[in-house]
Amino acid sequence: MDLTTQELRNCSIAATLSLVGEKWTILILRDVFHGIRRFDDFLERLQCSPAVLSARLKTLTEAGILRKVSYREPGERERFEYRPTRAAVELLPVVIGLMQWGDRHLAASGQGPVTLLTAQQGRRVRAALVDDADQLVRPNDIEICHASQRPAPAAEGEFPHAPATQA
Amino acid sequence: MDLTTQELRNCSIAATLSLVGEKWTILILRDVFHGIRRFDDFLERLQCSPAVLSARLKTLTEAGILRKVSYREPGERERFEYRPTRAAVELLPVVIGLMQWGDRHLAASGQGPVTLLTAQQGRRVRAALVDDADQLVRPNDIEICHASQRPAPAAEGEFPHAPATQA
DNA sequence: CAGTATCCCATATGATACTG
DNA sequence: CAGTATCATATGGGATACTG
Secondary structure, three states: OOOOHHHHHHOHHHHHHHHHOOOOHHHHHHHHHOOOOOHHHHHHHHOOOHHHHHHHHHHHHHOOOEEEEEEEOOOOOEEEEEEEOHHHHOOHHHHHHHHHHHHHHOOOOOOOOEEEEEOOOOOEEEEEEEEOOOOEOOHHHEEEEEOOOOOOOHHHHOOOOOOOOOO | OOOOHHHHHHOHHHHHHHHHOOOOHHHHHHHHHOOOOOHHHHHHHHOOOHHHHHHHHHHHHHOOOEEEEEEEOOOOOEEEEEEEOHHHHOOHHHHHHHHHHHHHHOOOOOOOOEEEEEOOOOOEEEEEEEEOOOOEOOHHHEEEEEOOOOOOOHHHHOOOOOOOOOO
16 A cells, blocks of 8 residues: 555555555455455455456455465366355454454444354344454453553553544 | 556455555554554654645544544644544554564564553564454364355355465 | 535546457 | 456645645
8 A cells, every 4th residue: 555664564455455455455355265266266355446346356465365276177278266265254353344444334224235144143243343352342341552552541542532522 | 556446346455454554554554553543643653745744634534544633732822733533543454463473574673573462461463363252263263255146055154265285 | 623625636436348 | 267468547645835
């Protein structure tokens, strides 16, 4: 996405956006999670130009988010497919987070065209914040600590500077 | 971000990206969560042009993600600040998800310059996937259901088409 | 301080044609 | 099928000046 070196070093958000912040990138990942693997299938669903798709797949591959795999079906010539790596799966909270925000705030019905369910029990899946004991965390209970400094004083540590009243 | 009407209607990810997918938008939200409220303070931290900042703040405000609040300190003239709404807080899984991905994959040390801790117990906070009983969900246990169709057959429902081997 | 208005440019993108 | 190459365009963004 082209940000300054300063930003990239000082902020992991900016650094990640430099890889996945381009216009079509997240939508490519969405399609990968839907099982899309091949160039033309991406192309058809995304309706972007092949040049753009090619460039994005390259970036994602070089970043280790996708993996280009050669395969050959019996009697066919060699083909390639793009598979998600573990690094891709670790972006799921981002992708699903975007989806559920849109579901809640942009879809007329308050829910979107796609639902995620656990295979085992059929429970709805969502992105959320948890602590290292896997317990749900309320946004108001979070404080920001800068590694280079002492723990922030309470007044500063307030987070996310909660909206006093609702918009 | 300028996507087709088709995309916006069919995909909440695309719809949300049309609001927050622009270059500086997520970084503005990052700063809001750091407690930044005023135009010039954003400007200083972001080092983008005032025109761009103005445009993004407008978009975010119109989307209900920020709220423009007038206030007047004693003896001073009227000022404005931009506060996060609940809708902004609901984007935290996305923002924190981006951060933790960068921490893991782009920071040399495997952890970034900023850490999030629960105020109560000082536990690390992360973005994750949970079910509606607030239990952690493994990515392999998720299946995608399209609202307009019958539940996907097992072969299709596989998700996220897990990486067989690691990259 | 808190923006708006201009000007200009880099470049991401769309459209299309071409190749192994 | 799976891309690369080319070209025109649109526009997001940088720099800067200006205003209430």
